[in-house]
Amino acid sequence: MAILEVNDISKNFGSTTVLHKVSFSLEEGSALAIIGSSGSGKTTLLRCLNFLERPDNGSIVVRGETLFDASMPFKEQEKGLRTKRLHFGMVFQSFNLFPQYTALENVTLAEGLLAKEREDYKQNKKTICEQIEKHGRELLDQMGLADRMTHYPHQLSGGQQQRVAIARALALKPDILCFDEPTSALDPELTGEVLKVIRGLAEQRTTMIIVTHEMAFARDVSDKLIFMDDGVIVEQGDPKQVIDHPREERTRQFLTRYAQG
Amino acid sequence: MFWSVTQSLLGGLLTTFQIFLFTLLFALPLGLILAFGSMTRFKPLRCLVQVLVWIIRGTPLMLQLIIIFYGPGLWLGHNIWSGNEAGRITATVVAFSINYACYFSVIFRGGIEGVPAGQREAGQVLGMTKSQIFFKVTLLQMVKRVVPPMSNEIITLVKDTSLARIIAAYELTFAGYSFMKSNGLTWPLFYTGVFYLLFVGILTLLFNHIERRLDYFR
Ligand SMILES: Nc1ncnc2c1ncn2[C@@H]1O[C@H](COP(=O)(O)OP(=O)(O)OP(=O)(O)O)[C@@H](O)[C@H]1O
Ligand SMILES: [Mg+2]
Numbered sequence: 370m371a372i373l374e375v376n377d378i379s380k381n382f383g384s385t386t387v388l389h390k391v392s393f394s395l396e397e398g399s400a401l402a403i404i405g406s407s408g409s410g411k412t413t414l415l416r417c418l419n420f421l422e423r424p425d426n427g428s429i430v431v432r433g434e435t436l437f438d439a440s441m442p443f444k445e446q447e448k449g450l451r452t453k454r455l456h457f458g459m460v461f462q463s464f465n466l467f468p469q470y471t472a473l474e475n476v477t478l479a480e481g482l483l484a485k486e487r488e489d490y491k492q493n494k495k496t497i498c499e500q501i502e503k504h505g506r507e508l509l510d511q512m513g514l515a516d517r518m519t520h521y522p523h524q525l526s527g528g529q530q531q532r533v534a535i536a537r538a539l540a541l542k543p544d545i546l547c548f549d550e551p552t553s554a555l556d557p558e559l560t561g562e563v564l565k566v567i568r569g570l571a572e573q574r575t576t577m578i579i580v581t582h583e584m585a586f587a588r589d590v591s592d593k594l595i596f597m598d599d600g601v602i603v604e605q606g607d608p609k610q611v612i613d614h615p616r617e618e619r620t621r622q623f624l625t626r627y628a629q630g
Numbered sequence: 631m632f633w634s635v636t637q638s639l640l641g642g643l644l645t646t647f648q649i650f651l652f653t654l655l656f657a658l659p660l661g662l663i664l665a666f667g668s669m670t671r672f673k674p675l676r677c678l679v680q681v682l683v684w685i686i687r688g689t690p691l692m693l694q695l696i697i698i699f700y701g702p703g704l705w706l707g708h709n710i711w712s713g714n715e716a717g718r719i720t721a722t723v724v725a726f727s728i729n730y731a732c733y734f735s736v737i738f739r740g741g742i743e744g745v746p747a748g749q750r751e752a753g754q755v756l757g758m759t760k761s762q763i764f765f766k767v768t769l770l771q772m773v774k775r776v777v778p779p780m781s782n783e784i785i786t787l788v789k790d791t792s793l794a795r796i797i798a799a800y801e802l803t804f805a806g807y808s809f810m811k812s813n814g815l816t817w818p819l820f821y822t823g824v825f826y827l828l829f830v831g832i833l834t835l836l837f838n839h840i841e842r843r844l845d846y847f848r
Contacts, residue, residue: 451757459755465748468847469770478766479756523848541756564671 370433372397372576373545378427380413380600387413388424389600395545398574402587402608405597406623411580414461414597416549419459420450431456431544448568458543462528462550466522472533473518476540477505482562483541508536512566528559530564532562546570548579584627588612596620635809635818643825648802649722649791654784656727661734668739679735686732688693691725692793698725711816716798722831724747726790733783742768774844776823785830802826 372392380388387410395401403411416422428438437452446569466475480501484490509518512532522530531551538546552560564586571590581587587594593606604617667679699721703709711717745768753763790802806822809815
């Protein structure tokens with residue numbers, strides 16, 4: 370069974386339709402890449418998955434559990450929103466690290482706050498905190514940032530900041546990790562280090578959705594690729610097939626335009 | 631003479647300091663509450679707060695002070711402020727707290743809205759509650775933003791305390807002025823100025839210190 374099923378998600382802002390009946394599914398341990406021109410609704414789709422926007426229509430099912438269904442009463446939709454959110458992780462285009470915390474604190478903050486809700490927190494406070502810190506260090510180490518743990522975001526390069534943001538998203542062990550153009554805000558020479566980390570995650574079979582303009586990367590790393598245009602999924606399938614031999618005219622046009630720069 | 635002037639001014643300074651301190655104590659949290667009120671999605675409350683801020687910022691503090699001190703006596707028939715010095719100081723603190731809370735609320739609001747939406751969203755996707763996001767993410771960034779405009783307001787407050795003279799609260803300026811009235815001395819007025827300068831000087835140092843302490847992040 371698919372770990373994620375998105376059914377007929379639609380989203381309007383006022384009178385403009387930004388997403389129209391978007392449906393797809395994702396297998397556990399696989400990476401999905403989403404490509405498409407600017408304004409096609411990719412960010413909005415990820416924001417819907419992370420409950421930052423409320424879809425007007427459709428449903429979101431994770432591991433067979435319906436997290437969101439537009440036909441549910443409003444109260445029902447809001448219930449347990451925080452827990453539902455934890456199924457997804459989000460890496461933003463602009464990093465959105467917390468500037469007043471060090472790299473390590475950025476990674477451990479949310480886990481520490483969640484731990485406080487545990488019943489045994491008071492008794493085992495010390496061990497729990499040590500575990501969380503250890504976990505944070507491991508994640509930053511994995512991101513190649515072992516020597517940057519106590520740096521503040523403004524002391525880090527864009528590529529390093531984005532890797533901290535990835536570690537922060539991984540800290541809560543989300544079922545599905547979403548990336549919204551993780552390298553678009555970076556200087557070209559810094560994109561490589563971030564893409565390498567994401568590639569590493571793919572090799573470890575992390576379930577991911579990656580919105581990207583890095584076509585070669587998407588073709589290489591993802592198991593499935595979606596091309597979006599104007600709020601609809603125009604084409605989805607095997608990345609190599611979609612990129613090398615697109616079936617749809619719109620996909621072909623986009624790729625040609627893209628190849629021409 | 632110098633000694634008795636000094637003593638008298640110190641007495642006035644105590645009152646000035648009390649007005650200053652208690653006003654801050656009440657106006658800071660009240661200002662934050664008003665800031666939230668002015669940003670709420672609940673429209674009636676938002677409009678109410680906006681009208682309040684408009685009235686308070688649109689009329690002189692001295693007028694507000696007079697109304698708050700004399701108003702209750704005239705409307706209710708009995709003065710709710712006891713006639714002694716403590717009553718005058720209390721009335722002053724009430725009027726000042728309301729007034730400064732309105733100014734603070736505008737500054738707080740700017741500070742909160744100045745924190746990028748992405749910060750809140752990052753907290754949300756990490757499963758934080760609204761209050762965790764406010765206290766752990768937004769608050770310190772807001773504080774950093776509001777320290778410079780706040781220090782301006784707070785320094786103005788030091789000097790505004792002299793308005794309390796209008797309801798005969800014996801604050802610093804009143805103390806200095808009384809020597810001119812009774813003895814025709816002008817030098818106590820300059821001496822009074824020195825007291826204000828020292829007060830503001832210490833505050834300036836304090837704010838510089840706070841700004842430096844918050845310099846570790848951007
Ligand atoms: N909060 C909003 N209110 C109104 N319109 C919005 C809002 N957010 C997005 N839109 C509109 O929705 C459309 C899709 O936006 P979205 O950001 O999802 O596109 P995108 O595919 O991520 O584009 P890009 O590649 O530039 O990031 C755009 O036309 C945008 O103007
Ligand atoms: Mg986008």
